[in-house]
Amino acid sequence: MSKCAGTKQRCYTAIARPDPKFQEIADAGWVPSTPRQRAATGVCIGAGIGCTADTAEAGALIAAGKLRRVSPFFVPRILVNMAAGAVGIRHGLQGPNHAPSTACATGVHAMGDAFRVLQRGEADVMVGCRCWRALDAQWWWWWWC
Numbered sequence: 001m002s003k004c005a006g007t008k009q010r011c012y013t014a015i016a017r018p019d020p021k022f023q024e025i026a027d028a029g030w031v032p033s034t035p036r037q038r039a040a041t042g043v044c045i046g047a048g049i050g051c052t053a054d055t056a057e058a059g060a061l062i063a064a065g066k067l068r069r070v071s072p073f074f075v076p077r078i079l080v081n082m083a084a085g086a087v088g089i090r091h092g093l094q095g096p097n098h099a100p101s102t103a104c105a106t107g108v109h110a111m112g113d114a115f116r117v118l119q120r121g122e123a124d125v126m127v128g129c130r131c132w133r134a135l136d137a138q139w140w141w142w143w144w145c
Contacts, residue, residue, distance in 0.1 A: 025091055030125055032092065040124040042095030042117060043088045046110035047131050048103045050078035083131050095123040106130045 032038045054077045058070045076082065081099035088097050096117050100109040107130035114128030 024129070025127060032125070037124075038092050038094045040095055041093045042097060042114075042123040042126050043084045043093055044096070044098040044100070044110050044114035044117065044126055044128045045084040045087060045131060046100040046102070046106035046113075046129075047080045047083055048101065048106050050080050050082075054078055087127060091127075093127065096126075 030041070032041045054074060058074050061067070061069045071077070080101040081097070084097050084099040087093070098110075098113055098117070100106055100113055102109050110130045111128045114126035117123050117126055
């Protein structure tokens with residue numbers, strides 16, 4: 001299914017791949033270096049919808065009777081929490097990991113949920129934002145809060 005088949009990125013949808021413009025964590029100057037700091041730093045990244053291109057491609061394969069051609073990475077690729085998980089893994093953040101999915105309100109919910117995690121004392125630092133995947137596989141819009 002993936003155009004990057006044969007690479008380790010094949011199991012990730014573009015929502016979870018590194019974005020070279022994503023510098024917010026580096027700009028914040030927060031680099032958790034101790035196990036305590038990593039455990040107290042969480043991620044809350046919401047997405048309105050998973051990868052619709054992958055879903056459409058899998059649907060077409062199934063409709064054509066080619067069920068066995070659907071990638072074993074299909075389910076992980078369409079999960080909304082892939083972005084939050086990938087950021088947590090990439091930056092070694094081991095605190096709470098949350099991924100709201102509420103369409104156009106996702107960004108507000110992600111920031112509010114991140115705030116409530118801090119308010120309850122479940123984490124000392126939270127990375128909070130949203131990402132949106134357009135219906136066309138060629139176009140991406142990212143809003144970083």
